[in-house]
Each structure stands twice: as C-alpha cells, then as structure tokens.
Amino acid sequence: MKGTYLALFMIDPPSKQNRIVITVLVILFAIYNVIIYTQDSASSAPIMTPSAMAGEKLWQNNNCTSCHQLYGLGGYLGPDLTNVISNPNKGPGYVAAFVNSGVKSMPKFEFTANETDQIVQFLTHVDQTGFYPNKGATFSNDGWVDIEYK
Amino acid sequence: MNKNFSLLFLLGGLFMLIIGAFAGVMISMVYLLPDFFKDYLPFNQLRPIHTTSIICWIVLTASGGVYYYLSKVEKLKLYAPKLGVLHLVIYFLVAFGIIASYLTNQMGGREYMVFFPLLMVPILLGWVLFGINYFRTLWGNVKNWPVYFWMWGIGIVFMIFHLSEANFWVFDYFRSDYIRDLTVQWKSYGAFVGSWNMLVYGTVIYVMSKIKDDVNLARGKTTFFFFFLGLTNLMFGWAHHTYIVPTMPWVRYVAYGISMTEWIIFIRIIYGWSKSLTKKDKRENSMAYRFIMASDIWVFLNLVMALFMSIPVLNYFSHGTHITVAHSMGTTIGINTCILFASVSFIISKLTPLEKIKKAKKFPFYFFNASLLVFWVALIAMGVHKAIWVNTNPDGLNADLHASSGIYYLIFIIAGVALFLGICMIAIPMIRTLIPACTYTLYPKAIQEEIDHLEEVHSED
Numbered sequence: 001m002k003g004t005y006l007a008l009f010m011i012d013p014p015s016k017q018n019r020i021v022i023t024v025l026v027i028l029f030a031i032y033n034v035i036i037y038t039q040d041s042a043s044s045a046p047i048m049t050p051s052a053m054a055g056e057k058l059w060q061n062n063n064c065t066s067c068h069q070l071y072g073l074g075g076y077l078g079p080d081l082t083n084v085i086s087n088p089n090k091g092p093g094y095v096a097a098f099v100n101s102g103v104k105s106m107p108k109f110e111f112t113a114n115e116t117d118q119i120v121q122f123l124t125h126v127d128q129t130g131f132y133p134n135k136g137a138t139f140s141n142d143g144w145v146d147i148e149y150k
Numbered sequence: 151m152n153k154n155f156s157l158l159f160l161l162g163g164l165f166m167l168i169i170g171a172f173a174g175v176m177i178s179m180v181y182l183l184p185d186f187f188k189d190y191l192p193f194n195q196l197r198p199i200h201t202t203s204i205i206c207w208i209v210l211t212a213s214g215g216v217y218y219y220l221s222k223v224e225k226l227k228l229y230a231p232k233l234g235v236l237h238l239v240i241y242f243l244v245a246f247g248i249i250a251s252y253l254t255n256q257m258g259g260r261e262y263m264v265f266f267p268l269l270m271v272p273i274l275l276g277w278v279l280f281g282i283n284y285f286r287t288l289w290g291n292v293k294n295w296p297v298y299f300w301m302w303g304i305g306i307v308f309m310i311f312h313l314s315e316a317n318f319w320v321f322d323y324f325r326s327d328y329i330r331d332l333t334v335q336w337k338s339y340g341a342f343v344g345s346w347n348m349l350v351y352g353t354v355i356y357v358m359s360k361i362k363d364d365v366n367l368a369r370g371k372t373t374f375f376f377f378f379l380g381l382t383n384l385m386f387g388w389a390h391h392t393y394i395v396p397t398m399p400w401v402r403y404v405a406y407g408i409s410m411t412e413w414i415i416f417i418r419i420i421y422g423w424s425k426s427l428t429k430k431d432k433r434e435n436s437m438a439y440r441f442i443m444a445s446d447i448w449v450f451l452n453l454v455m456a457l458f459m460s461i462p463v464l465n466y467f468s469h470g471t472h473i474t475v476a477h478s479m480g481t482t483i484g485i486n487t488c489i490l491f492a493s494v495s496f497i498i499s500k501l502t503p504l505e506k507i508k509k510a511k512k513f514p515f516y517f518f519n520a521s522l523l524v525f526w527v528a529l530i531a532m533g534v535h536k537a538i539w540v541n542t543n544p545d546g547l548n549a550d551l552h553a554s555s556g557i558y559y560l561i562f563i564i565a566g567v568a569l570f571l572g573i574c575m576i577a578i579p580m581i582r583t584l585i586p587a588c589t590y591t592l593y594p595k596a597i598q599e600e601i602d603h604l605e606e607v608h609s610e611d
Contacts, residue, residue, distance in 0.1 A: 060259025072470025079548035105184035
C-alpha cells in the first residue's frame with residue numbers, strides 16, 4: 001500500500017489526515033467548478049435570443065420536460081425534440097401546429113400565436129447547439145465515443 | 151414536540167413514500183392509456199408529484215434518522231431542538247406549497263425541481279438550519295469522528311451547495327447559453343443525488359455499526375477510503391448524465407475515469423459486516439438486517455448497471471431510454487428505500503418491547519423485493535427495446551414505438567401496482583407504530599414515560 005494514492009490517507013492520526021484529504025478535494029472541486037462555469041461551450045450556437053428565452057420559460061412553466069426530452073434528458077412519454085426543427089419531416093410548422101393539439105396524453109394547451117412562436121424559437125436554438133441522437137458519433141475500442149459537434 | 155420531532159420527520163417521509171408510489175402507479179397507466187386521468191391531472195402535473203414525493207421520502211427520513219441518532223442513541227445534547235422543529239415546520243409548509251404549485255400549474259419546470267422556483271428559498275433555509283444544528287451539536291463534543299458523522303456533514307453541506315447550483319439558471323449568464331445551462335443543471339443533479347446518498351449511506355453504516363455494536367467498523371481505513379471515493383464521485387463523476395451533450399471532451403474524460411471507480415468498496419464493507427454478525431445480532435434486529443442485506447443485493451445489481459452505463463459506447467445506446475429509469479428506480483427504491491426502511495426498523499426496534507421485535511412478518515419484505523425485481527427487469531426490457539427501435543427506425547414515429555412496447559408496459563404496470571402494495575404493507579405498520587410515539591403530547595404522560603423507558607432499556611442493551 002505504501003506509495004499509493006490509498007496510502008495518502010492511511011497515516012495516523014486519521015482525523016487530521018481526513019481533514020487534509022477533504023481540504024485538498026474541496027480546493028480541486030472549487031477550481032473545477034470555476035472552469036465548468038466559465039469555459040466556452042463546445043457548441044458553435046449563438047447565445048439565446050430574448051424570444052428564445054421566453055420560449056424556454058414557457059417550456060419550463062408547462063413542465064414540457066416531464067414528457068419530452070432534449071438531448072435524451074427528460075420524460076420518455078413524448079418524443080425527443082432536440083432536432084425537431086431541422087427534421088425535414090417535421091420542422092417549425094409541425095411544432096406550431098402540434099403544441100395546441102392536445103392529442104393523446106398531451107395536455108390541451110392554449111398558447112397564443114406569439115407564445116407558439118417563442119416556443120419554436122427556443123427549439124430552434126436548441127437544434128443549433130448539436131445533434132441527438134448523435135448519428136455521426138464514432139466509437140473507439142476503449143469504449144470512448146467521439147460525438148459530432150455542430 | 152421538541153422531544154420527538156425526529157420521529158415526525160420519519161412519519162412525514164413514510165407518508166410521502168406512499169403518496170409518491172401511488173402517483174407512480176398513476177403515471178405508469180398513461181403509457182397504456184394515454185387519456186388516463188388527463189382531464190383532472192395531466193401527466194406534466196402528475197409526474198412531478200411522483201418524483202418530488204420520492205425525493206421528500208429520502209430526504210425527510212434520512213434527516214429524521216440523523217436527528218434521532220444524535221439525540222436518542224448517541225445521547226448528545228442537540229444544539230437547538232427548536233431549530234429542528236422549525237426545520238420540520240418549514241418542510242411541511244413547503245410540501246403544501248409544492249402541491250399547490252403543481253395543482254395550479256405554476257411550475258419552474260426543471261427536471262426534479264419542477265415546483266415554483268421561489269420555494270427553493272425555504273428549502274435551502276431548512277438545510278441551513280439542519281446544518282447549524284448538526285455541526286454545533288457535534289463540534290467539540292465528539293473527537294475522531296467515525297465515517298458516518300463525516301458523511302452526514304458532507305451530505306448537508308453539499309446539498310446546500312448543489313441545490314443552490316441547480317438554480318443558477320435564473321441568471322442570464324447561465325440561461326442564455328443552453329449547453330452551459332444544461333451542463334450545470336445535470337452537474338448539480340448528479341451531485342444532489344450524491345449528497346443524499348452521503349446521508350443515506352452514512353445511515354446504513356451507522357445502523358450496521360450499532361447492530362454489531364462496533365464503532366470501529368466506521369473508523370476503519372477501508373471505510374474512509376470508500377467515503378473519499380464516494381466524495382470524489384460526487385464532485386467529479388456526474389458527467390455520465392451528459393456524455394451525449396456537446397460539452398467539452400475533457401469533462402467527459404474525467405467523468406469516465408472516475409465513474410469506473412465507483413461503489414466497489416461499499417459492497418466490500420457490507421459483505422464483510424454481514425459475515426461477521428452473530429446470529430443474536432441478526433435475530434434481534436431482524437427487519438433492519440433483512441433490509442440492509444436486500445440493499446446489498448440491489449447495490450450489486452445497480453453497480454453492474456452503473457458501470458456499464460458509465461462506459462460511453464454503452465451509454466450512447468442506453469441514454470434516453472428506460473434503462474436510465476431502471477437505474478434510478480433500482481437505486482432510489484432498491485438501495486435508498488431498503489436502507490431507509492432498515493433505519494426506520496432500527497428506530498422502531500428502539501421503541502418496541504423486545505418480545506415483539508421478533509414477530510416482524512417476512513411476506514411484505516419478499517413481496518416488495520420480488521415486485522421490485524420484476525419492475526426493474528421490465529424497465530430494462532423497455533429500454534433495450536427502445537434502444538434497438540430508435541437505432542433501426544431513425545425516422546419512426548414515437549406513437550409506433552409506444553405501440554410496439556405494449557407487453558413491456560403491461561408487465562411494468564402490473565409490477566408497479568404490486569410494488570405499491572408491497573410498499574404499503576411495509577410502510578403502513580411503521581406509520582401505525584410511529585404515530586403514538588410522535589403525538590405523545592396528545593396522549594397521557596404515561597405513554598411518553600413508557601417510550602422513554604423503552605429507549606432507556608434499549609440503550610442499556
């Protein structure tokens with residue numbers, strides 16, 4: 001065990017050693033957080049417009065994520081909508097027609113034309129950030145996946 | 151009230167478990183019957199009732215356990231019992247606020263934090279009060295902390311930080327960059343779950359050491375190694391949630407490396423502990439023992455799943471499918487709920503005459519675990535089916551996917567109903583035992599004296 005990472009916190013007195021390990025971890029964590037919060041996104045999408053942000057607020061206020069996913073994150077009752085706007089079989093008109101349809105398990109929303117447009121703007125922004133499913137991803141033998149960026 | 155408020159946390163947690171499990175049954179119905187209950191409470195309002203209730207069950211029961219163990223088992227003088235009561239009152243008021251938020255459709259709409267965003271303020275206040283009480287109670291009174299004290303303390307501190315982090319989206323700096331927002335959101339959720347796991351795993355190590363009556367179990371080097379490994383995972387191992395999101399590759403490299411180290415030490419600790427228990431230990435703590443051993447099996451099953459899901463190439467196919475739900479159900483029900491049932495059973499054993507402890511029924515325990523196993527396997531099957539379907543029908547309609555999944559949904563719903571019944575069979579007797587102990591102020595003084603006497607007898611044992 002000597003000379004290993006494990007040995008680092010196996011020196012008596014344990015209480016003091018534990019405090020040192022936690023302090024080191026917390027410092028690393030603080031640095032890590034700053035990098036995560038401030039680094040540029042790997043996506044080339046522009047920042048959200050006010051209209052898209054208003055659309056995201058509508059998305060959240062109506063808890064759309066309980067049924068729909070973006071990047072596979074969310075509920076699984078409805079379809080993933082990450083690339084619904086750029087989908088040649090769907091697109092903005094499809095989304096605008098669908099949001100107030102109330103079909104099947106979808107609630108009967110009553111969005112105004114302006115609100116519907118804001119939701120489309122939000123989904124357009126999301127679509128610009130990347131792909132899901134990421135069909136252009138490549139797999140390595142070591143289990144790694146290189147995803148395709150937009 | 152000041153004296154028994156910790157039991158009210160447990161009682162509240164058990165009620166939330168039953169509500170959450172019932173809401174889970176209701177939302178599962180929608181997969182087969184899309185219009186089910188839609189006119190009264192649509193899926194987008196019903197689902198958060200399920201998720202929030204289950205989170206409340208875990209958080210309330212773990213917190214109540216910590217209060218109880220500090221004050222009743224460790225016999226430490228709680229820094230300020232009134233702060234504990236205030237913590238409890240705030241959470242009960244928040245619970246009403248959250249329900250009102252869902253029923254009136256005033257939602258924040260973030261996954262797991264669906265309620266109206268301002269409700270996060272009193273939630274954070276509750277955690278701060280808990281933290282003050284916890285650290286002031288232990289500080290200077292306990293030396294050479296066993297690992298469970300570290301885990302509970304770290305759990306509280308990181309819960310405060312990550313609940314705050316989960317709300318960074320209110321700032322335009324985060325919100326205007328969708329990928330940054332998504333990254334920070336899921337970073338906080340991964341660590342938020344890691345934080346409650348610190349509370350729950352601290353609880354199981356505590357109960358184990360008390361059943362075995364050996365605090366050295368919680369001071370061993372291996373135990374602390376596990377703790378630091380868990381903490382490292384809490385801090386840096388969250389990104390398997392977002393492997394497929396276009397974040398910077400280094401974030402995913404770090405997560406991949408760290409995720410592979412997860413869980414193994416925990417199994418070793420429980421395994422070593424179970425081997426060293428005497429028959430007397432097992433008999434006198436039969437329900438707590440059974441649930442801990444069940445959690446051990448669930449740890450193993452979910453360990454296998456978590457390790458596979460953390461390999462990016464497998465994550466590519468499992469992400470966005472019910473395999474992730476199977477993992478979250480396996481961990482929240484199989485591991486967390488079993489551990490918390492063990493904790494409540496242990497506490498109840500302290501409040502129950504010794505001759506009655508041995509009469510705990512086995513059927514609810516086996517029924518609960520068997521139905522959970524079927525439920526878990528059905529979710530995995532649904533996930534595998536979806537993964538295959540999505541990759542072989544790139545332009546397929548979501549409705550067709552649902553239509554082809556009918557048999558899985560049926561098994562999932564039947565198992566879900568059975569699981570709900572199993573939970574009720576375990577939780578309701580616990581509630582019936584706890585209510586008299588919780589409401590002693592409404593009872594004659596003699597009942598409280600009896601409770602005090604039983605606690606005294608058990609502590610002497």
